[in-house]
Amino acid sequence: xxxxxxxxxxxxxxxxxxxxxxxxxxxxxxxxxxxxxxxxxxxxxxxxxxxxxxxxxxxxxxxxxxxxxxxxxxxxxxxxxxxxxxxxxxxxxxxxxxxxxxxxxxxxxxxxxxxxxxxxxxxxxxxxxxxxxxxxxxxxxxxxxxxxxxxxxxxxxxxxxxxxxxxxxxxxxxxxxxxxxxxxxxxxxxxxxxxxxxxxxxxxxxxxxxxxxxxxxxxxxxxxxxxxxxxxxxxxxxxxxxxxxxxxxxxxxxxxxxxxxxxxxxxxxxxxxxxxxxxxxxxxxxx
Amino acid sequence: xxxxxxxxxxxxxxxxxxxxxxxxxxxxxxxxxxxxxxxxxxxxxxxxxxxxxxxxxxxxxxxxxxxxxxxxxxxxxxxxxxxxxxxxxxxxxxxxxxxxxxxxxxxxxxxxxxxxxxxxxxxxxxxxxxxxxxxxxxxxxxxxxxxxxxxxxxxxxxxxxxxxxxxxxxxxxxxxxxxxxxxxxxxxxxxxxxxxxxxxxxxxxxxxxxxxxxxxxxxxxxxxxxxxxxxxxxxxxxxxxxxxxxxxxxxxxxxxxxxxxxxxxxxxxxxxxxxxxxxxxxxxxxxxxxxxxxxxxxxxxxxxxxxxxxxxxxxxxxxxxxxxxxxxxxxxxxxxxxxxxxxxxxxxxxxxxxxxxxxxxxxxx
Ligand SMILES: Nc1ncnc2c1ncn2[C@@H]1O[C@H](COP(=O)(O)OP(=O)(O)OP(=O)(O)O)[C@@H](O)[C@H]1O
Ligand SMILES: [Mg+2]
Numbered sequence: 331x332x333x334x335x336x337x338x339x340x341x342x343x344x345x346x347x348x349x350x351x352x353x354x355x356x357x358x359x360x361x362x363x364x365x366x367x368x369x370x371x372x373x374x375x376x377x378x379x380x381x382x383x384x385x386x387x388x389x390x391x392x393x394x395x396x397x398x399x400x401x402x403x404x405x406x407x408x409x410x411x412x413x414x415x416x417x418x419x420x421x422x423x424x425x426x427x428x429x430x431x432x433x434x435x436x437x438x439x440x441x442x443x444x445x446x447x448x449x450x451x452x453x454x455x456x457x458x459x460x461x462x463x464x465x466x467x468x469x470x471x472x473x474x475x476x477x478x479x480x481x482x483x484x485x486x487x488x489x490x491x492x493x494x495x496x497x498x499x500x501x502x503x504x505x506x507x508x509x510x511x512x513x514x515x516x517x518x519x520x521x522x523x524x525x526x527x528x529x530x531x532x533x534x535x536x537x538x539x540x541x542x543x544x545x546x547x548x549x550x551x552x553x554x555x556x557x558x559x560x561x562x563x564x565x566x567x568x569x570x571x572x573x574x575x576x577x578x579x580x581x582x583x584x585x586x587x588x589x590x591x592x593x594x595x596x597x598x599x600x601x602x603x604x605x606x607x608x609x610x611x612x613x614x615x616x617x
Numbered sequence: 618x619x620x621x622x623x624x625x626x627x628x629x630x631x632x633x634x635x636x637x638x639x640x641x642x643x644x645x646x647x648x649x650x651x652x653x654x655x656x657x658x659x660x661x662x663x664x665x666x667x668x669x670x671x672x673x674x675x676x677x678x679x680x681x682x683x684x685x686x687x688x689x690x691x692x693x694x695x696x697x698x699x700x701x702x703x704x705x706x707x708x709x710x711x712x713x714x715x716x717x718x719x720x721x722x723x724x725x726x727x728x729x730x731x732x733x734x735x736x737x738x739x740x741x742x743x744x745x746x747x748x749x750x751x752x753x754x755x756x757x758x759x760x761x762x763x764x765x766x767x768x769x770x771x772x773x774x775x776x777x778x779x780x781x782x783x784x785x786x787x788x789x790x791x792x793x794x795x796x797x798x799x800x801x802x803x804x805x806x807x808x809x810x811x812x813x814x815x816x817x818x819x820x821x822x823x824x825x826x827x828x829x830x831x832x833x834x835x836x837x838x839x840x841x842x843x844x845x846x847x848x849x850x851x852x853x854x855x856x857x858x859x860x861x862x863x864x865x866x867x868x869x870x871x872x873x874x875x876x877x878x879x880x881x882x883x884x885x886x887x888x889x890x891x892x893x894x895x896x897x898x899x900x901x902x903x904x905x906x907x908x909x910x911x912x913x914x915x916x917x918x919x920x921x922x923x924x925x926x927x928x929x930x931x932x933x934x935x936x937x938x939x940x941x942x943x944x945x946x947x948x949x950x951x952x953x954x955x956x957x958x959x960x961x962x963x964x965x966x967x968x969x970x971x972x973x974x975x976x977x978x979x980x981x982x
Contacts, residue, residue, distance in 0.1 A: 438672075507668075507699070508705070511697040512716050514720055
């Protein structure tokens, strides 16, 4: 939507205001992007260059750093673990989240409000407080140190339920009722009517949770010990301290970090349009 | 093809409000039933219970002899047209119309044939590839109808389907719905608060007020034999004139005394009033504007000055200020009249309705 309005401030004031905005946003942008850029340039430096604060850009780009991460390290394996575990988890979270949000928004039952209260209440709980009970449950189910345990313990996302609920509330109830009259079950109404109309919320949900699961460190490192089950963050740490190389292979660690981020960047590039929409509270219903 | 029976149906919302109170209604196969009444009287609630979109608090709902209180809407095989059309915005007109058949797993080529047939019958062929956002109100309305008729459902439910259209389009769609009913030969249940729509479309009209059914009848009977003051006032435009009158006996004959004069009674009405012991008591009388006629000063039941004169072409509406308040007359006498002119009017005796002033029930029509 373009809102055209007449700006009747004088020219110098307008120029100043634009400059001000550019300055503020530019500074914030640089601050945000700087660590990332630093990581990228560092990944191409030699061991000597990397600790020398006088040089920012690598004098002699070490492409071999990247190659050794991709071909001669366990990092690709961790990326693969992270990617598919996150994919499964996000898939499950979308299904459970959409079903619960649908019930909260479109079904009439007495405990509806109470249920929403409880769900939101658990959101207030610090995540760390759930570690011990979750750990004990997984131990009882003999699911520690396994992908199954990682997945099972993350099948529900409260944030996702909330996000979808907000999106669903934008949909006129009459549409779901019309679908029901047309012969659709709740399940079909959810996926064929509600979901396509709230695509932006689903994509935002999927992407944000994919990123956080992909990068998750604390919980996976509590329940997995064997390196074959490591996700990227754990993997990076293990790689960092491998063979007692504590803080000596900075360039390689930076290269590994850079490689790890690539899948997320690709994903973001594809979903960016929807992502921004979803965060802005748009539901994509517009004609 | 469906027979629908509502047996002592009650709806109480979660907040304890009784929107529908113990109603009984029998809808025969192929009937065009209209639920009509003022806003908030429970029409939509009743329709939605039949649809299955609202739980029934008490009573039994039968469809073709089977109790369906607990059957979910998608298994009732009833189609519904919503007031705001409720078209799926992300689907084309084609997909909107085809959706119910797709759910029923009808073969693709049959779906295609039926969609095109339905679209043609509603003049939608050109619009099949459009999304609902690109349609006018009238076109959306047609798509909503198409979505309902393609299924050949057991019954059609329509909740004020024309209320979002402008007056002209509404008249046109009304004719189309009547035509559709003739062609489809199915049960229709139609909700409206517009009594003209009700009178022109329905074969059976259910007048509701405050969650209760007031009267169930065909348009003619509803117009001529209302069971109470509410129905009498609700049906017909302009509305019926109501006034207080006293039953007095003069020379052994009963007549009604108004503030301006008196009204003779037909022998049947006289007898009924006498039998029920109304002699010497006050009643509420009602006369429709079209059943008033001009008369001489001696005969007049109402004397008044014209406050508004509306010439509508073949007839004229006269609003006169009388001792009994404002009296409205609808006459074929289209001689132009001046504001402030004095008129004398009397009811046609056989068209007079007399109500009990306390219960507001009819005493005699
Ligand atoms: N979910 C609800 N909870 C509580 N009361 C409700 C609910 N829905 C409707 N009502 C009340 O029930 C009564 C009947 O509502 P309903 O929608 O059936 O009226 P209606 O006859 O269709 O009116 P209209 O012509 O305005 O559409 C109204 O007084 C309304 O306020
Ligand atoms: Mg209504």
